[in-house]
Amino acid sequence: MxxxxxxxxxxxxxxxxxxxxxxxxxxxxxxxxxxxxxxxxxxxxxxxxxxxxxxxxxxxxxxxxxxxxxxxxxxxxxxxxxxxxxxxxxxxxxxxxxxxxxxxxxxxxxxxxxxxxxxxxxxxxxxxxxxSRDEAMVVEHLVGVGRRGPRERLAHFFLELHARLRLVGFATATSFDCPLSQYHLADALGLTAIHVNRVLRGFREADLMRFQKGKAEFLDPAELVRLADFDMAYLDQEEPLLSGAL
Amino acid sequence: MxxxxxxxxxxxxxxxxxxxxxxxxxxxxxxxxxxxxxxxxxxxxxxxxxxxxxxxxxxxxxxxxxxxxxxxxxxxxxxxxxxxxxxxxxxxxxxxxxxxxxxxxxxxxxxxxxxxxxxxxxxxxxxxxxxSRDEAMVVEHLVGVGRRGPRERLAHFFLELHARLRLVGFATATSFDCPLSQYHLADALGLTAIHVNRVLRGFREADLMRFQKGKAEFLDPAELVRLADFDMAYLDQEEPLLSGAL
DNA sequence: CGTTAATTTGAATTCTCTCAAACTTCGTGG
DNA sequence: CCACGAAGTTTGAGAGAATTCAAATTAACG
The missing domain is CATH 2.60.120.10 (Jelly Rolls)
Known part of the structure; x- marks a missing residue:
């Protein structure tokens, strides 16, 4: 292949x-x-x-x-x-x-x-x-932007990205390389880059996660999941659904 | 049928x-x-x-x-x-x-x-x-909640609904029956019901549109389209794409 | 007609944004 | 290798917008 x-x-x-x-x-x-x-x-x-x-x-x-x-x-x-x-x-x-x-x-x-x-x-x-999975992600983004606060939103965003990257082999258990700027995050999350920056600083100071120099690292994944209320069911990637014939 | x-x-x-x-x-x-x-x-x-x-x-x-x-x-x-x-x-x-x-x-x-x-x-x-059309609508809602102000958002919402209802024969040129409460609007648009109410009052006072007693009426459709920057291309319903064989 | 749901209004608070500017990083060309 | 410029990040202060809380009014329904 x-x-x-x-x-x-x-x-x-x-x-x-x-x-x-x-x-x-x-x-x-x-x-x-x-x-x-x-x-x-x-x-x-x-x-x-x-x-x-x-x-x-x-x-x-x-x-x-x-x-x-x-x-x-x-x-x-x-x-x-x-x-x-x-x-x-x-x-x-x-x-x-x-x-x-x-x-x-x-x-x-x-x-x-x-x-x-x-x-x-x-x-x-x-x-x-x-x-369908792509659409489910868009729906989840809508939920985030519509009803989650900036901190929850950011945390959720990184957790989703991490789960997706893991699936294709581009992440370790607690970190991944990420080429996005804070402007990218802002425009994805419906915030300003300035505010994204402040929230990220908060995460850093609380030893929750770090996002610097093109790398995202989870320091306290459990707390992050709790904060974001992250349930990856919508990614539907637990195990192959079709193992035999359709 | x-x-x-x-x-x-x-x-x-x-x-x-x-x-x-x-x-x-x-x-x-x-x-x-x-x-x-x-x-x-x-x-x-x-x-x-x-x-x-x-x-x-x-x-x-x-x-x-x-x-x-x-x-x-x-x-x-x-x-x-x-x-x-x-x-x-x-x-x-x-x-x-x-x-x-x-x-x-x-x-x-x-x-x-x-x-x-x-x-x-x-x-x-x-x-x-x-x-695909459903997904395109979700995307447009994400854009609204993420990057449009409350007034634009509400206007866009009603215009989209109107276009959809017209397609299936449930709307006149400038109005339609609508069973939604202001709580529904709020939860769809990422706002509070209270704020939805204030924006609607603004629309009413500006003779833009009315939303009362289960009915939505456009008083100044052109201005509403301008305000919402409504472009219904994403609804993809201008004319049948497939008229002959696939 | 009475009870519940929905709408409407007011006042105060809290976020987030806007505006301004300094600092850092990184790539490019001298 | 250093200088420069552009892009990205970080910080501060003030303004504005939407929320929260509280409550009155109106409409809907059995």
Whole structure:
């Protein structure tokens, strides 16, 4: 299996135990590996001709812009995540995707994807599961921004990211590398960067967690989970649901 | 076509012109019509045995609860909308659905749905479109709660609801019946009911819109659209995308 | 007609934001 | 290797907005 598919295969593995055949189909579906520099949109709001990608390395953000420049980041994507899967069915993309770091991404066409589903139907269920999981995360972000205080929100954010990164092998038990700026956090959480900074200082001073120099470290994970009321059921990654036939 | 399917067929019609055959399949998929009283969960967070429904009449809300009782409403469903479609693929439902009014809903099993897709593949694309549209709405709500002020948020909310209701024939050009309380609005928009009340008074005094006695009326729709920066592209309902073959 | 739910208003408080500015880090080019 | 500039982080002070608390009024329902 090419290196860039491992995170995706690993993630889908949380939903279904995939056979070698299915893995081969997965590999065939995403062919061209493209590279994008940070800061330049991969997918652009209103764009007609869409493709989807599987992120192979690096991080991206999906976001929407208001006319006065305010930005709401909907989610961040990490290796193994789809980019622009939802917009495949829409007339035009309703959101933007911008690399946070330099990224590598495999292009997948709608034709290849549907073709792959015919050859390996369980793959379709797995991809649909991944899409449902993405939506569940958006819902959880809405809950955070709508009804959680800034401290809870930040704590929840880091815990979710950690769980996701662990699943694809990019985190230790209590830490992970994170290329996001405090502006990124602010725009994802509906806060100002200044306030994010103050909350992070609070976490540091309370020995809860540290977020510095591109690294996030949990010092008191249990207390963080309690504070955030973090229940990762919505990530649905406890064990493969489909172990045998569909 | 049974009366309870008309809104769904009408909604899907915004995506694809459906043949009589496809409409028949649609009808066959949703069989048992069930009635639920207001205030009692139809689908409950953590629930294992899930079914999905098509809402035939009445309104529901999908929401999540925090342990201390705070509530975030993710969306409201109106006739023609699916209830719990996403959670069909998940181990357990990650959210609740509660009727706002007395509702009638047709139960659809995962088996019937998949069976229907085999007989009418374009229906699968249409249902996927509906699911994508739901997700796009959640994203837009996130943008509102995260980055729009209360006035913009409220205005946007009513405009979205109006566009959705028009599509299924439940609104005039400038008004619609709305069974929501100000508590509902507050929990959907991340505000307090008290503040919602004050903003609504502002709208009334500025002759922008009225929301009273179960009815929403737009007095100055153009100004409201400007205020909310409402662009309904994300609802993707301008014209059928699929008019001929897939 | 009486009881409960929903709406409306007021006053005070508490957060979070805005504005301003210093400090740090990091990459680039001299 | 150092200087410089840009981006990101950190801190302070003041303003403003939405919340909380309290209570009156109105509407809805049996």
């Amino acid at each position: 090419p290196i860039e598919l491992r995170p995706l295969a690993r993630k889908l593995g949380a939903f279904a135990v995939l056979s070698d055949d299915e893995l081969a189909v997965l590999e065939a579906v995403s062919r061209r590996l493209r590279v994008f520099p940070p800061g330049q949109d991969v997918i652009h709001q209103g764009q007609e001709r869409r493709s989807a990608y599987v992120l192979a390395s690096g991080w991206t953000s999906s976001y929407k812009l208001l006319p006065d420049g305010r930005r709401q980041i909907v989610d961040f994507q990490i290796p193994g995540d789809f980019l622009g899967l939802r917009s495949l069915l829409f007339r035009t993309s309703d959101h933007n995707i911008m690399p946070v770091t330099r990224i590598e991404a495999s292009e997948v066409s709608i034709q290849d994807l549907v073709g792959g589903f015919n050859r390996a139907p369980r793959l379709a269920a797995a991809v649909l599961w991944a899409a | 049974p009366i309870e399917l008309r809104p769904l067929a009408r909604k899907l019609g915004a995506f694809a012109v459906l043949s009589d055959d496809e409409l028949a399949v649609l009808e066959a998929v949703s069989r048992r019509l069930r009635v639920f009283p207001p205030g009692q969960d139809v689908i409950h967070q953590g629930q294992e045995r899930r079914s999905a429904y098509v809402l035939a009449s009445g309104w529901t809300s999908s929401y999540k609860l925090l342990p201390d009782g705070r509530r975030q409403i993710v969306d409201f469903q109106i006739p023609g909308d699916f209830l719990g479609l996403r959670s069909l693929l998940f181990r357990t439902s990650d959210h609740n659905i509660m009727p706002v009014t007395r509702i009638e809903a047709s139960e659809v099993s995962i088996q019937d749905l998949v069976g229907g897709f085999n007989r009418a593949p374009r229906l699968a694309a249409a249902v996927l479109w509906a699911a």
